[in-house]
Amino acid sequence: MGEGKTVATLRGLVPGGGVFTGELALPYAGDATPAMGGRAPLAVVRPGRREDISAVLAFCNAEGIGVVPRGSGTNLSGGVTAAEDQVVLAVNGLSRLLEIDEENLTATVEPGLVTAALHKAVENRGLFYPPDPGSMAVSTLGGNVAEGAGGLRGLKYGVTRDYILGLEVVLADGRVIRLGGKTVKNVSGYDLLRLMVGSEGTLGVVTEITVRVVPAPETRQAILGVFATVDAAASAVARVIAEKVVPATLELLDDVTIRAVEDYSRCGLPTDAGALLLAEVDGMVEAVAREAERVKAAFRAEGAREVRAATDARERDQIWMARRTAVSALARVRPTIMLEDATVPRSRIPEMVRAVSGISRRHNLPIGTFGHAGDGNLHPTILTDRRDPEEMKRAEAAVAEIFGAALELGGTLSGEHGIGLAKRPFMKAQFGEAGLDVHRRVKAALDPRGILNPGKLIPPERVSQG
Ligand SMILES: Cc1cc2nc3c(=O)[nH]c(=O)nc-3n(C[C@H](O)[C@H](O)[C@H](O)COP(=O)(O)OP(=O)(O)OC[C@H]3O[C@@H](n4cnc5c(N)ncnc54)[C@H](O)[C@@H]3O)c2cc1C
Known part of the structure; x- marks a missing residue:
């Protein structure tokens, strides 16, 4: 079937929605992942009714047309990039x-x-x-x-x-x-x-x-700890957990990130610190008070030079602003950021942070590391420039080494951002040939013609490496 006929058929299948092509479809070619997505897809189909999705898929399946389901396109793994012969199925109109x-x-x-x-x-x-x-x-x-x-x-x-x-x-x-x-x-x-x-x-x-x-928890308490080194902060994470306190949130910011955030938001962070820990405990009023004291004591016991607890909502917001603005702040330092989410068992965080520092030095690339220290899910963020092919090569080598380090430490390629196109070359290193084979069989059982989000998550048999 020719392109024109395909688009006309799709228009007939989503009477209450929209089908657009060409320039109007171009913004749907990529997502929030740098250097991914290029030309406009064949069509963007935005159904207004749930039942139309069945008809669109049945048609595309019969014709062997690739379909890329899409929400808001904020993923960071090249998960919704679409090729010129594929249809983007934008489900964000179904939002009740x-x-x-x-x-x-x-x-x-x-x-x-x-x-x-x-x-x-x-x-x-x-x-x-x-x-x-x-x-x-x-x-x-x-x-x-x-x-x-x-x-x-x-x-x-x-x-x-x-x-x-x-x-x-x-x-x-x-x-x-x-x-x-x-x-x-x-x-x-x-x-x-x-x-x-x-x-x-x-x-x-x-x-x-x-x-x-x-x-909903009755109350919350945010606490900030300032440390001389990332190692000291990592030991404080371990000590909090050893104290049998499980904060809702326990986030780490390294020195590169602290300086970028302060430069961006002027929220009063100590730019000479080696690391910050931001914690929040929540629950019943009495329990929160006790847990907050234990978190503060654990921070001090690991040498925190300053421990501050928010006394009101304004101070709490100030503490969290540091974390919330980390990505935007790092994005101002260099034109391109490559944000990863390789995850390790929480006890291996100090080794992971040291590995990332070594990778940064070896490849002569700044890497800001921040993220969910409490659950082992850090976001080492390479600050680079996609216009410089030589530097991008070094950045890609650094990414591969970050994944290698995480797997070596008993971790995983992704704690939350998914595999998409960006990380699929590393899937074999995590799952081995047999594990990949199981992935392929599951995919073939549910999507025998391979129309759903083609090429994502599972590397093609010929090029799987690692
Ligand atoms: C600044 C920033 C901060 C972020 N912070 C976090 C974070 O803290 N934690 C985190 O986990 N992620 C984070 N992300 C990544 C991203 O927001 C998440 O992956 C989010 O879940 C993607 O949602 P989306 O609606 O944008 O999906 P999309 O990017 O549109 O799609 C993501 C994937 O879902 C599939 N998909 C979408 N809708 C459907 C559907 N209805 N049925 C089947 N498949 C579907 C797509 O095919 C694709 O594979 C962040 C991203 C940015 C830009």
């Missing part, structure tokens, strides 16, 4: 909050609902949806499910995967399945629900999501 069920402590949403909108809606009812990716003002719940997104509260509350109770999924051939539901317990059949979470749009299109919500 369908229900908040206070009796079962669940919320049911369409996939295009923005994450922060769900937060606000449940908070208005005294409830809490903990997964909080830094992009939540823009990212969609569908994108969060497909990436298995994390956030700052992973240490105590876990990540998106831990909150998904039910999904409606349209399969590659247009058939619809429902997985899970509102029940707390559910062990019927294979755990297809968990298979779908983190599948990056390669196994099905999520059209409805039921999440678990929890009662």
Whole structure:
């Protein structure tokens, strides 16, 4: 079928939505990953009704046309880049909050609902949806499910995967399945629900999501610790956990990041510090007071030269501004940032940080390291310039070494950002040939014609390396 006929057919399949091509489709070629995505896809299809997704997939499957499901396009792994012969299926028009069920402590949403909108809606009812990716003002719940997104509260509350109770999924051939539901317990059949979470749009299109919500914590306390070295800060992380306190959040900023943030936001950070730890404990008033004291004591015991607790909401916001602005602040230092999320067991954080420093020195590239120290998920961020091919080569070598170091330390390529196109060359190093074979068989079983998000997550057989 020719391009014109394909586009005309798609227009007929989404009467309440939109189909656009050419220049209007160009912004949908890439995502938030630097140096990914180029030419406009064949078409962007933005359905206004859920039932139209089945028809679009059935048609594309019959014609062998690649379909790239897309939320807000904020992923950092080249997850929604689309080729010129592929269709982008933008589900962000399906954005209704369908229900908040206070009796079962669940919320049911369409996939295009923005994450922060769900937060606000449940908070208005005294409830809490903990997964909080830094992009939540823009990212969609569908994108969060497909990436298995994390956030700052992973240490105590876990990540998106831990909150998904039910999904409606349209399969590659247009058939619809429902997985899970509102029940707390559910062990019927294979755990297809968990298979779908983190599948990056390669196994099905999520059209409805039921999440678990929890009662909102009574109060919160933010604490900042200033350390001379990253090693001292890492020891303080270990000591907090050894004290049997599990903060909601325990974030690290290294010296490169501290200086970039201070330069950007002038929020009064000590630019001579080697590292900062930002912690937040939450829960019942009495427990929070006790836990905050234990966190402060642990910071001091590991040599923190200053420990500050927020006394009001303004101070709390000030402490968190340092963390919230880290990505934007680092992005001002050089034209291109390559932000990774290789993750190690929390006890190996000091070794990982040392490995990243060595990689930075060897390749003569600044790397700012910040992130979720409490759950081992750091974001080493290479500051580079994509216009300089020689420097980009060094940056790519540095990325490969960061992944190598994480795997060596018993970690994983991605804690929350997914594999997409960016990390697929390293999949073999993590899973081995047999592990990749299982991935390929699962993909072939659910998407035999390979139309869903083609080329993402699984390296092609010929070029898998590592
Ligand atoms: C500044 C910034 C900060 C960030 N901070 C965090 C963070 O703290 N934690 C974190 O985990 N991530 C973070 N991210 C990454 C990103 O926001 C997340 O991966 C997010 O989940 C992507 O959501 P999205 O709606 O933009 O999805 P998209 O980028 O549009 O898509 C992501 C993936 O989901 C698939 N997909 C989208 N919708 C569906 C659907 N309905 N059905 C099936 N597949 C679908 C796509 O095919 C793609 O593979 C950050 C990104 C930025 C730019």
